[in-house]
Amino acid sequence: MARKDEYYNRAKQQGYRARSAYKLKQLNESSSLLSPGDVAVDLGAAPGGWLQVASEEVGEHGKVIGVDLQRIKELEARNVTTIRGDMTEEDTKEQLFEAIGDDGADVVLSDMAPNMTGEYNLDHARSVYLARQAFEVALELLDSGGDLVVKVFDGPDLPDLRSDMEKEFQYVRATHPDASRQESSELYLIGKKRITAPVKKGDECEVEIVDVGSEGDGIAKVDEFTVFVSGAEMGETVTVRITDVKPRFAFAERVDDA
Incomplete structure (x- = not known):
């Protein structure tokens, strides 16, 4: 059975809205992103597969907030809130801050990808742009010690993004989960333990x-x-x-x- 069929069929059988749910499951298993009681934010959350996984992992005492320009069909989970809007606009951020609470988010997730043109360099550049937007928003949302996950297509613009993330997190790693299609160039950059100190190394x-x-x-x-x-x-x-x-x-x- 082809890998894409395996995860597609599994998602249908287990009630997930997208096969990408298994990417987050695998990322969480390898990098310990989500824990009971966490506050998680999913940027570009439609159709909601990552929201479902995050909801399961943070449990009844946690919160999950999903943001997307598209309408996200309501989930049954009581610990999930959705916001329809542009994550970079101030009114959407204000709604996010209110939903998150004073202590900030423990993890920010982004599985966003651009509309594909078939021109690799363009698609790569657009993916880095989206990932950088998510990264910049995450810096405003994350509590000290929080984690970030962003999807990006591999290519020449990736090192600069990774370098910028390494300035803000204790460490950054790149990974390609098994649930990603084998032929895909997508990678996930994982920033662990957000640094919010008023000093930096070398100061x-x-x-x-x-x-x-x-x-x-x-x-x-x-x-x-x-x-x-x-x-x-x-x-x-x-x-x-x-x-x-x-x-x-x-x-x-x-x-x-x-």
Whole structure:
């Protein structure tokens, strides 16, 4: 049986609206994207296959919000809300912010693809454009430590998009799930653990050591963000260079005369 028939038939049998539901299932299995209680946003959600999978994974205590210019037929799941609109427009974003809540989203998903022209370079460029739109919207929606998934066709514009994502997430990986058609050039870029720190690796700044951690490192605050400084003592004001950034804290080394 051909792969496309396998997943198409399986979707029909199991009640999913699209065979692409299995792509999200496989992405979730390999990258731990969705957990019970999560708030998930699906950009370009029609016809709703990814909404169904996300709804199952986040459970009754989670929320799933789907956005699309097209009307999404209502789902039976109580934890799913749909918004009809352009994800890049302010009124749609306002509806999204209200639906998500003050804590932000835990994961943003995008399976969007352009209308195919058959001209590969054009289709690739359009797919990167859509993925970049989803990426930029996700930066506004994601909570610290949140994840992003975007679909893109492989090609020369991909490295720049990946590089930009790597600046905003702890790490980024590309994957081609088994449910994707073998001949397809589509890839999914997965950004894990959104970094919302006010500092970036390589930054230099002057900080005051306000406490000492359990490992003996000095603790400083930059806009309420915690920075661990090796070789510093409480009460010192030191110049440091940021060496590593995590979603909720960073590490730094002294660059002044200790």
